[in-house]
Amino acid sequence: MTNANLLARTQAVLWHPCTQMKHLEQTPPLAIARGEGPWLIDTEGRRYLDAISSWWVNLFGHANPRINAALIDQLSRIEHVMLAGCTHAPVVELSERLAALTGLGHAFYGSDGASATEIALKMSFHFWRNSGRPEKTGFISLKNGYHGETLGALSVTDVALFKDIYAPLLRHSHQATSPDARLAAPGESAHDYALRAAADLEAHLAAHAERTAAIILEPLVQGATGMAMYAPVYLQRVRELCDHYQVHLIADEIAVGFGRTGTMFACEQAGIRGDFLCLSKGLTGGYLPLSCVLTTDAVYAAFYDDATARGFLHSHSYTGNPLACRAALAVLDIFEQDGVIDANRVKAARFTALLAEVAAHPRVRNFRHVGMIWAFDVADAAPGFSDDFHRRALEQGVFLRPIGDTVYFMPPYVIEEPEMRLLAETTLACLS
Numbered sequence: 253m254t255n256a257n258l259l260a261r262t263q264a265v266l267w268h269p270c271t272q273m274k275h276l277e278q279t280p281p282l283a284i285a286r287g288e289g290p291w292l293i294d295t296e297g298r299r300y301l302d303a304i305s306s307w308w309v310n311l312f313g314h315a316n317p318r319i320n321a322a323l324i325d326q327l328s329r330i331e332h333v334m335l336a337g338c339t340h341a342p343v344v345e346l347s348e349r350l351a352a353l354t355g356l357g358h359a360f361y362g363s364d365g366a367s368a369t370e371i372a373l374k375m376s377f378h379f380w381r382n383s384g385r386p387e388k389t390g391f392i393s394l395k396n397g398y399h400g401e402t403l404g405a406l407s408v409t410d411v412a413l414f415k416d417i418y419a420p421l422l423r424h425s426h427q428a429t430s431p432d433a434r435l436a437a438p439g440e441s442a443h444d445y446a447l448r449a450a451a452d453l454e455a456h457l458a459a460h461a462e463r464t465a466a467i468i469l470e471p472l473v474q475g476a477t478g479m480a481m482y483a484p485v486y487l488q489r490v491r492e493l494c495d496h497y498q499v500h501l502i503a504d505e506i507a508v509g510f511g512r513t514g515t516m517f518a519c520e521q522a523g524i525r526g527d528f529l530c531l532s533k534g535l536t537g538g539y540l541p542l543s544c545v546l547t548t549d550a551v552y553a554a555f556y557d558d559a560t561a562r563g564f565l566h567s568h569s570y571t572g573n574p575l576a577c578r579a580a581l582a583v584l585d586i587f588e589q590d591g592v593i594d595a596n597r598v599k600a601a602r603f604t605a606l607l608a609e610v611a612a613h614p615r616v617r618n619f620r621h622v623g624m625i626w627a628f629d630v631a632d633a634a635p636g637f638s639d640d641f642h643r644r645a646l647e648q649g650v651f652l653r654p655i656g657d658t659v660y661f662m663p664p665y666v667i668e669e670p671e672m673r674l675l676a677e678t679t680l681a682c683l684s
């Protein structure tokens with residue numbers, strides 16, 4: 253099938269996510285036929301480096317032979333069975349391994365990141381209700397936070413473009429000061445600024461903790477609003493405040509989990525644990541939609557009862573899908589067998605070195621990096637900068653999608669030096 257044919261049919265029937273469809277007249281989507289490692293290949297054989305891991309989900313490349321093999325094996329056994337009234341080895345094994353990795357021993361599954369957010373919010377509220385504290389119904393999130401776009405998740409998301417239109421449909425929540433290190437005063441360190449942001453949170457908790465169920469945040473990196481990075485001490489302080497004020501901490505590691513920040517989970521860098529941990533995106537290596545909320549024995553125990561209504565009666569048709577769980581197990585095998593976290597440390601240092609000229613470019617501000625995420629803001633960005641940069645990078649065989657004036661790289665972990673060079677050179681060319 254030709255590109256043109258596929259594009260015309262796309263426009264006739266398909267409604268794309270996060271897209272004003274009329275803009276496709278100027279920027280048609282890539283017609284992708286297949287993938288190979290970090291590369292996307294279109295219907296005419298052109299290759300594009302997937303430098304943002306297909307919206308941050310892909311870890312070990314497209315058409316990965318090891319994940320493929322696991323799925324093919326699972327297909328011959330059982331593709332799906334409902335998880336109410338049935339159980340199966342892939343979902344049990346995945347839950348055991350995630351528990352061992354996170355210290356959170358009870359796993360509830362959904363399909364997308366947003367459904368994990370919904371599950372965590374409902375579980376926190378219901379925990380307090382089961383514990384004789386039904387007045388704890390409020391949620392806190394951070395300014396510029398992102399937790400998905402279903403109505404409950406959008407209520408705790410702070411992105412005007414996605415949220416303002418739907419404000420009449422949303423429940424109020426409080427947005428605390430973001431610890432984003434770029435907001436530090438001149439001369440103030442990221443660490444000191446993070447403590448100042450935590451003091452703002454404490455002031456809110458001191459007045460409202462009695463009616464607050466949980467705070468939800470993205471540990472270390474606020475992704476969707478432009479890869480804002482912050483000091484781990486913020487998470488330590490939030491953990492202390494949550495313990496002191498009896499408020500749950502929901503760690504939304506949907507984007508930062510599975511090695512993105514340099515440790516398996518971002519919370520490890522602060523030595524803390526949430527009461528709830530939301531995972532998705534990298535969970536299946538970018539293969540299949542699966543999300544998971546992990547929680548503590550204490551939360552689980554509050555629901556364990558003879559009374560049906562004290563249980564967590566939430567469900568999705570595809571909860572715990574065996575194929576998705578097998579993909580996730582294959583991903584965990586690769587992490588173990590290939591020593592991915594250590595190997596990424598070496599790769600990240602190499603790529604950072606290759607980006608020295610980008611970091612020093614006169615238009616580049618706030619060059620920042622953690623783990624396998626790199627970002628910078630572009631000074632004097634013209635209106636339409638993001639689309640323009642996207643188009644120019646494509647011409648050189650690189651798929652990037654800047655967020656506003658922020659360019660970021662979030663490559664699959666299988667990226668190698670020649671591809672890193674292409675990415676650095678393309679970026680320099682696009683900046684000039």
Ligand SMILES: *Cc1c(COP(=O)(O)O)cnc(C)c1O
Binds near residue numbers: 365398532533
């Ligand atoms: C992507 C994302 C979500 C939402 O996940 P979807 O699968 O797109 O619904 C939630 N939280 C964070 C931090 C994310 O990056």
